[in-house]
Amino acid sequence: MVELVALRPTKCGHRRDLVDRHGGDVTGWGMQIQEQTLIDAIMQVRAQIDFLWQFFMTVQIAIFALIFIYDEAVEQLNAFARMLAIGAVGLFDWINAEALKGAYTLLDALHHQYRADFGQPERFHPALYDHFVLANFDGRVPMISVTHSMAFGVVLLALFWRRFMQSRAKRQA
Numbered sequence: 001m002v003e004l005v006a007l008r009p010t011k012c013g014h015r016r017d018l019v020d021r022h023g024g025d026v027t028g029w030g031m032q033i034q035e036q037t038l039i040d041a042i043m044q045v046r047a048q049i050d051f052l053w054q055f056f057m058t059v060q061i062a063i064f065a066l067i068f069i070y071d072e073a074v075e076q077l078n079a080f081a082r083m084l085a086i087g088a089v090g091l092f093d094w095i096n097a098e099a100l101k102g103a104y105t106l107l108d109a110l111h112h113q114y115r116a117d118f119g120q121p122e123r124f125h126p127a128l129y130d131h132f133v134l135a136n137f138d139g140r141v142p143m144i145s146v147t148h149s150m151a152f153g154v155v156l157l158a159l160f161w162r163r164f165m166q167s168r169a170k171r172q173a
Contacts (some may be wrong), residue, residue, distance in 0.1 A: 038113060049103045052100050056100075059092060099142045
């Protein structure tokens with residue numbers, strides 16, 4: 001049995017303080033959050049973000065290398081094949097960007113929850129408090145939009161403006 005004890009105003013609205021039948025605090029979804037569980041969740045989301053960035057960089061480097069190495073083959077692609085390639089790269093960039101945005105939003109929410117529940121400054125070394133407890137990821141979503149758009153733009157330039165990739169003009173035979 002869970003009952004509402006109080007509504008407390010916070011920066012993001014109102015937080016419900018719930019108590020279970022044994023008098024223990026309960027979070028909004030009906031279960032207690034242990035500090036270690038929250039830290040584990042934060043670290044897992046950080047690992048997911050690392051994987052998504054590594055995957056994005058690996059694919060982009062491979063695309064750039066293929067366009068550069070197979071320059072003449074790319075030059076011979078018809079308009080439909082180029083549009084298909086652009087669509088595939090654009091779809092990949094968009095899906096990866098959305099996954100990163102979601103992961104950063106979740107990570108930011110987890111850090112907000114950690115600060116609310118366990119973020120008393122006296123519990124931490126000042127450096128750990130500044131870099132872990134007070135970590136904020138609000139600026140990451142615009143950064144992802146910029147990086148992924150720029151990567152997509154470079155692929156567009158490489159596929160449609162051949163001089164962008166060629167170091168010197170092709171000789172006419």
